[in-house]
Amino acid sequence: MSRLHPISGCVQHYAWGRPGSSSPLVRRVWEAQSGSPDADGDARNYAEIWLGTHGSGPSVLGAAGGGGRTLLSLIEASPALHLGSAPQPNQAAPNLPFLLKLLSIHKVLSIQSHPDLKLAKELHERNPAVYKDGCHKPEMAIALTEFTAMCGFRPLGAIVAHLELYPELASFVDAAAVEDLKWAYERTKGLVGFDQSTNKALKGLFSSFMSSFDASGREPLAAMISRLAAIPEPERTPLDSLLLSFAAQFPGDCGVFSPLLLQVHELSPGQSLFVPANTPHAYVSGEIVECMARSDNVIRCGLTPKFKDVEVLCDSLTYEVAGAGAGGEGEETGEGRLYRPPVADFEVRVAEVEEGGSRTFAAVDSAAVLLVLEGGCEVEAGGEREELGFGQALFISANTRVEIKGGCKVVRALRNLGEL
Ligand SMILES: [Zn+2]
CATH class of the missing domain: 2.60.120.10 (Jelly Rolls)
Incomplete structure (x- = not known):
């Protein structure tokens, strides 16, 4: 076979x-x-x-x-x-x-x-x-x-600062929710991490923001965008520019405010970001490999013309500062860089093979999907041989020892082989 x-x-x-x-x-x-x-x-x-x-x-x-x-x-x-x-x-x-x-x-x-x-x-x-x-x-x-x-919430201190620096946001969310958040921040200053009461304060603020935007958030949003647009470009902060670019892409959408609440991550090639369940996120720009459990379940709440399930989203989020491992560059192994998330469904390996060189991937008890990201290679397993050019992909049955020859960069997805 x-x-x-x-x-x-x-x-x-x-x-x-x-x-x-x-x-x-x-x-x-x-x-x-x-x-x-x-x-x-x-x-x-x-x-x-x-x-x-x-x-x-x-x-x-x-x-x-x-x-x-x-x-x-x-x-x-x-x-x-x-x-x-x-x-x-x-x-x-x-x-x-x-x-x-x-x-x-x-x-x-x-x-x-x-x-x-x-x-x-x-x-x-x-x-x-x-x-x-x-x-x-x-x-x-x-x-x-x-x-x-964007992934996970910003630390409370940053959100409190943004409510002052961008008063248009505070102008339409529930004043008591803003006070709760400030109080939670004062109480936890100097502490690392979140506890139940900070999560509750953040949930209160986020839920109030999402539920009141349609009725009373559009004018403050328009006011904030014209205020930022009037700032000469060299004087704008990167956050100002991000808000303006979101407003240009999705005019009038509640999600334009989201970078004030959610953490913005800037990754370089090779760096990774893991998104756990019930964590708000949005990819902004760039080209990436993405691996996930085999599912297409998405709860949306902004920057989209599609169905927004605001109540389900607000109820289900964990309200933690997430993305703590953002920027992880994987672990170098004999089979390339290993990116292993804390879930059983998958792991990813990215390997480069020099022109004229070769690499062996040991037989493992998992099926694999392999994709050539750069160059081309020859793949050998037992008596079988396949030539792959740039962009071509291969399904590899479990328990197959594979040798890759040629100048290439490949990505390989497997079920998580680590101990969880
Ligand atoms: Zn996603």
Whole structure:
């Protein structure tokens, strides 16, 4: 039975994706996987490529659009051969537990959070049209270019300062919620971390902001934006500029205020960001590898024309300063840099192989999805051999020792092989 299977992914042309005319990574990879240039490519946005078995974007064997069978049907035909002997985390039936993606981000994505397992099941039962599956969706981003993201709440001191510096926000949220937050900050000054009462104060402020914006936040937002626009460009702070760029992308949207409350992370290539369940976040710009549990559950609350589930979001968030591990560069191993999140569903390895050199990936008890990010290579396993060019991808069955030869950079997703 064959253990190396060339696959191609599913492209998503969401509105926030980079214009095809700018030759984004997602377009180049998509064209490599389909084997031909996209004739309408200059007129489209290229947001994401999905590699995996999620029903909303299933990978197929062979070239994209070639009519090949799905990767899932291959796995289902011989689950033990392809997935290995260990139980797959959080899967009711044999399936890949993870989903690997590339993102080319032009406009900020919606402010969102992803439910934990319990909430995902409830939401899917209650509203399957919006919440498409019953899985949780912890996710990790690894920057391929300079990458900006919002994730988790800012420390209370920063939020208190922003309520003074940007008084338009304080002008329409509940005054008692602002006082509670200031009091919580005074009480915890000098303490590290959050406790229940600070979480409660933050929840009060955030919920009041979200629930009163539609009725009374639009005028203060417009006032803040004209005030900032009047500041000469060299005198604006990076935060002023971010608020103005959000206002230009989503005029009148409550999410324009979000950088005043959420932490902004600036990552360099190779740095990573893990997003746990129930944590507000929005990717802002850049090109990234993203890996997650196999799910598409998103609770949205701003910077989007889509359905905003404000009540569910405000109730479910953990209200902690998150993203503490942001900027982590993975751990160097003999098989490249290892990015291992604190969830069982996935881990990611990024390896470079010099021209003329080779690397061996040991046989492990997990299926793998491998994607060539730069260059090209030869992949050998037992008597099998596949040539992969830039952008091409391979499904590798479990317990397969693989040798990679050639000048390339590859990313490989597996279930988490660490001890949790
Ligand atoms: Zn997300």
